[in-house]
Every structure is written in structure tokens, then in C-alpha cells.
Amino acid sequence: MKRYLVGGAVRDRLLDLPPGDRDWVVVGETQASMEAAGFRAVGRDFPVFLDANGEEHALARTERKSGRGYRGFVVDADPSVTLEEDLARRDFTINAIAQDEDGNLVDPYGGARDIQLRVLRHVGPAFSEDPLRVLRAARFMARFASHGFSVAPETMELMRAMARSGELSELTAERVWQELRRALASTAPSAFIRTLHEADALGAVLPEVEALYGVPQRAEFHPEIDTGVHIELVCDMAARLAPGDDRIGFAALTHDLGKALTPPHVLPKHLGHEHAGLAPLRALCDRLKVPADHRHLAECACREHLNVHRFDELRAGTVYELLARCDGFRRPERIEQMAIVCEADKRGRAGRQNDPYPQGPALVAALAAARTVRANEIARGLSGPDVGEAMRRARIDAIAQATGKKP
Numbered sequence: 001m002k003r004y005l006v007g008g009a010v011r012d013r014l015l016d017l018p019p020g021d022r023d024w025v026v027v028g029e030t031q032a033s034m035e036a037a038g039f040r041a042v043g044r045d046f047p048v049f050l051d052a053n054g055e056e057h058a059l060a061r062t063e064r065k066s067g068r069g070y071r072g073f074v075v076d077a078d079p080s081v082t083l084e085e086d087l088a089r090r091d092f093t094i095n096a097i098a099q100d101e102d103g104n105l106v107d108p109y110g111g112a113r114d115i116q117l118r119v120l121r122h123v124g125p126a127f128s129e130d131p132l133r134v135l136r137a138a139r140f141m142a143r144f145a146s147h148g149f150s151v152a153p154e155t156m157e158l159m160r161a162m163a164r165s166g167e168l169s170e171l172t173a174e175r176v177w178q179e180l181r182r183a184l185a186s187t188a189p190s191a192f193i194r195t196l197h198e199a200d201a202l203g204a205v206l207p208e209v210e211a212l213y214g215v216p217q218r219a220e221f222h223p224e225i226d227t228g229v230h231i232e233l234v235c236d237m238a239a240r241l242a243p244g245d246d247r248i249g250f251a252a253l254t255h256d257l258g259k260a261l262t263p264p265h266v267l268p269k270h271l272g273h274e275h276a277g278l279a280p281l282r283a284l285c286d287r288l289k290v291p292a293d294h295r296h297l298a299e300c301a302c303r304e305h306l307n308v309h310r311f312d313e314l315r316a317g318t319v320y321e322l323l324a325r326c327d328g329f330r331r332p333e334r335i336e337q338m339a340i341v342c343e344a345d346k347r348g349r350a351g352r353q354n355d356p357y358p359q360g361p362a363l364v365a366a367l368a369a370a371r372t373v374r375a376n377e378i379a380r381g382l383s384g385p386d387v388g389e390a391m392r393r394a395r396i397d398a399i400a401q402a403t404g405k406k407p
Contacts, residue, residue, distance in 0.1 A: 001028075003024045003027075003101065004083060004100055004106065005022060005098065006023055008020055009022045010097045011094050024057045025059075025060050025086055026059055027082065029059060030079055031047050031059070034049045034057070043058070047059040059077040059079075060086040061077040062076045062085050063126075063129075088123060088124060088126070090123055091123065092111075092114075092121060092122060092140065093111040093113075093122075094115050095111070096109045096111050097112060114152075118148040119149065119152050120140055120141065120150070121154070122152075127158060132171060132175060132179075134162055134168060134196070135176065135201075136179065137155065137195060138179075138183065138191070138192040139182055139186070139192055141192060142182075142188050142189050142195075143183075143188075145187075145191035146187045159201060160200050166204075168204040177288045177290065180288070182246075184246040186239065187239055188236055188239065189238075189253070190232035190233070193206075193209060193231065197210065197213060208254070208260065208283070211260035211280075212227040212230075213229075214226060215227040215262070217230065217268050217270065219268075223351050224350040227256060231348075233349060234344050235253055237348040237353065238341065238348075241340050241343060242337075242340050247297050247337060248337050250297075251301040252301075252348070254281050254284065254298045255298070255301045255302050255305055257277040257281050257302065258277025258280070261273070261277075261280070277303075278303060281298055297334055300334060300338050301338050301341040301342065304322055305338075305345055307322055308338065308359055308363055309346060309359060315407065316397075316400035316403065317407055319403070319405070320370065320395055328367050332367055335364060335367045340360065342357070346359075365403070366399045368402075369403070370395040370396075370398050373391060375387070378391050379391075
């Protein structure tokens with residue numbers, strides 16, 4: 001059996017990155033011969049098999065475009081398909097490198113060279129047949145921008161042509177969310193957003209975010225001025241403060257959507273943008289079928305981030321109401337997450353990356369103080385609504401005592 005290690009396992013070894021899953025391509029075999037050799041078939045759309053160690057083995061195959069969208073392909077896994085033909089259908093040259101079992105590289109499209117050059121380049125014209133590859137390019141940039149990668153000019157131009165074709169509208173919500181979620185958990189989420197923006201593709205998948213580019217902010221608070229650039233900085237700061245947490249990343253991405261709705265005569269001020277942002281946020285969540293945990297945290301951060309920024313000005317009763325609105329007494333982790341999002345917002349500004357943000361720990365401490373109040377101690381001799389009111393007053397008093405605020 002001729003089998004070759006392919007894809008990310010080879011790429012990441014050449015980049016000196018920790019190894020991930022090992023995927024193999026098998027040349028000259030059939031489903032029957034693979035099963036006879038003890039492999040277990042698991043592929044639904046094309047022949048994929050698992051060995052005894054659980055590693056995936058796919059028959060070498062070619063793909064032919066048969067319709068619109070990323071599903072419109074006819075797969076040919078005939079035993080005559082060569083390794084080079086299989087590699088030709090892959091998206092980027094850095095993913096089109098194979099390694100035989102003796103460690104020798106098979107690199108017909110220059111992937112190893114592009115790794116040295118730190119360039120993300122498409123393998124061939126078939127790249128344009130799959131609109132999902134535009135999002136994959138942006139997601140790979142989110143992962144590899146910190147390693148010095150950039151998109152090849154010819155690849156960027158091809159991505160722009162794909163965006164103009166309208167095929168990105170064929171992508172399902174689940175696939176868009178999957179790519180977005182993985183990008184938000186990467187080290188440089190800004191590269192995902194910026195790559196799609198530069199490819200004229202952001203408007204097709206995240207129009208609420210695309211609308212933020214070119215919207216000015218007050219320079220004394222936002223030296224970067226452009227709201228789109230601010231969002232890039234906030235997303236990267238969130239990735240720095242909470243590595244791999246895509247819930248915090250999503251809230252960071254969407255906290256300022258209301259600024260795109262500010263009337264032109266009000267700019268560069270954005271009065272009420274935190275409440276205006278809830279409608280586009282909910283539309284985005286509905287369209288992409290965003291999970292409830294992500295949605296609820298994002299709504300809290302969108303609505304409350306200015307209140308958290310001015311925490312020192314709030315009375316204890318106002319802090320209590322903020323915590324209650326965010327369901328903090330049942331979901332204390334949400335307050336901790338929101339504090340990080342707000343810190344990312346405050347520090348995600350040009351030249352402000354190292355500013356202190358005491359408001360976040362203060363908010364978390366206020367919740368901790370309020371949660372020390374026990375219902376069984378407060379509710380003695382009370383019933384009905386009186387219990388809830390007594391709990392509210394006791395929690396406000398606890399916040400006041402812990403923070404020195406007026407009730």
C-alpha cells in the first residue's frame with residue numbers, strides 16, 4: 001500500500017509547530033481493498049477510512065465542479081488517481097505537501113518554498129470553485145499571521161473575484177460559524193476580519209462588521225479613529241487576555257455594532273450605540289445560528305460595556321441592577337467573561353494596549369460580595385415578594401460595603 005502523510009501534519013512540522021492530527025492519502029487502492037486490509041470505512045461524501053490507531057486514510061481523489069456552492073462537486077476516487085492529482089485539488093500550496101513513510105517530501109506545487117516565504121498561495125484555478133476557501137484563507141491568516149504570513153497578491157485578487165461572483169451567499173450558516181469560531185479562538189482574529197475586508201468578502205458573511213469600517217470615533221478616546229480598526233484591536237486583545245476563548249472573542253467582535261448606525265450628523269460621537277447595537281447583534285446571531293452562551297454574553301457586553309467602563313461612578317444599587325440584568329447571580333462566569341471583554345475594549349485602542357483596567361476586577365469583586373448573601377438568613381419571617389426585596393437590599397448593602405459606594 002502506498003500511503004503519504006498530507007496536509008497540516010506536514011505543514012506544521014515544516015513550521016516547527018506542535019503536531020496535530022495525522023491524515024494520510026492512499027494511492028492505488030479501492031474501498032474493497034482497504035476494508036480487506038482491516039481499515040474501517042467512515043466517509044460519507046468520499047472514501048475515508050480509519051486504521052487501528054484512529055488515523056484517517058483517504059483514497060486519492062479528484063473533484064469536478066458540478067454546481068454552485070461548496071457542495072457542488074463530483075468526486076472521483078478511482079485507483080488510477082495519482083498523488084499529484086490529489087494534491088492539485090487542495091486549497092493552498094502549504095497544504096499540498098505530502099511525505100512518504102521514509103520522510104521524503106512530495107511537493108509538486110512549491111508549498112515548502114511558500115512556507116519559507118511565509119506566503120499563503122492558492123494551488124491552482126480550481127481554488128475559485130469552492131467559496132468556503134475564501135473563509136479558510138482568512139482563518140489560516142488568523143492562525144499564521146503571527147508567524148509572518150501574508151496572502152499572495154494573486155490569491156487575494158482571486159478571492160475578490162469570488163466575492164464579486166456572489167457564491168459566498170451559498171455558504172450555510174453552520175459553515176460560516178464554524179470558520180468564524182475557529183478564527184476567534186486563534187492568536188490573531190484581526191487577520192481573519194481584515195483578510196475578508198480586503199477581499200471584499202466581509203460584507204457577504206458579516207455585513208454588520210463590514211459596516212464598521214470607515215466609521216469615525218472621537219480621537220481622544222480612540223486614536224485609531226476607524227471603528228473597524230478598533231474592532232480588530234479589540235479582538236486581538238481579547239485573544240491575548242483569554243487565549244482560545246471564542247465566546248469572549250465573539251463578544252469582542254460584536255460589542256460596538258451600534259456605531260455603524262450612528263447618524264452622520266452626530267459623528268464622531270456615538271450616543272446610545274450600546275443599545276443600538278443589540279438589533280444588528282441579534283440579526284447576526286439569528287442568521288448564523290450562534291449558540292446561546294455566545295449570544296447572551298455578547299448581548300451583555302454590547303449593552304453594558306459603557307456602564308462597566310464608568311464603574312467608579314455607579315452607585316451600589318446600579319451595580320446590582322447591572323449584575324442582575326446579566327444573570328450574574330445564576331451565571332457568575334458571565335460577569336467574569338464580560339469583565340474581560342470590557343478590558344479588551346478599553347485596551348484595544350492604538351497606544352492603549354498596556355493601560356490598566358481596574359474596573360474589571362472591581363465588577364467581579366462586587367458580584368462576589370453580593371453572592372455572600374444567603375437567602376436562608378435573609379428570608380426568616382418573610383414570604384412571597386418580600387423575600388426577593390430583602391435579598392435585593394441585602395445584596396446592594398454587601399456591594400456598598402465591599403466597594404465603598406453609596407447604596
